[in-house]
Amino acid sequence: MAAFWGGFDGRRGMIYHLAIDRDYRRQGIGKRLMQEFELRLRAKGCLRYYLLVTKDNGEAVDYYESIGCKVTNLHVLGKSL
Numbered sequence: 254m255a256a257f258w259g260g261f262d263g264r265r266g267m268i269y270h271l272a273i274d275r276d277y278r279r280q281g282i283g284k285r286l287m288q289e290f291e292l293r294l295r296a297k298g299c300l301r302y303y304l305l306v307t308k309d310n311g312e313a314v315d316y317y318e319s320i321g322c323k324v325t326n327l328h329v330l331g332k333s334l
């Protein structure tokens with residue numbers, strides 16, 4: 254029904270994966286998972302978390318912006334292996 258993979262490396266939080274089964278979207282599940290994630294990060298002293306969204310995933314951007322996330326000024330670099 255839902256998959257969530259996030260963590261805290263001692264400096265910053267990171268969300269690696271978040272997906273809600275299509276039949277269960279727009280019911281507030283994603284938002285509640287993020288609220289719990291933020292609570293746990295705060296309890297560990299984490300000040301900021303990051304996540305990656307592909308540029309063609311406008312729905313996910315809308316979702317993350319609705320819970321207060323903003324596009325950062327970071328460059329994202331990667332290398333295919």
Ligand SMILES: CC(C)(COP(=O)(O)OP(=O)(O)OC[C@H]1O[C@@H](n2cnc3c(N)ncnc32)[C@H](O)[C@@H]1OP(=O)(O)O)[C@@H](O)C(=O)NCCC(=O)NCCS
Nearest residue numbers: 270271272273278279280281282283284312313315316319
């Ligand atoms: C993005 C995703 C995780 C959102 O989960 P969700 O449980 O449906 O989200 P919620 O019901 O908690 O929505 C909270 C708010 O986000 C916004 N939102 C969520 N889905 C949206 C969409 N498809 N389009 C626009 N806004 C959206 C809305 O403001 C929504 O509040 P509302 O329903 O009262 O209008 C889900 O659509 C998903 O699994 N998508 C596929 C995987 C993916 O793209 N993951 C993110 C990339 S890592």
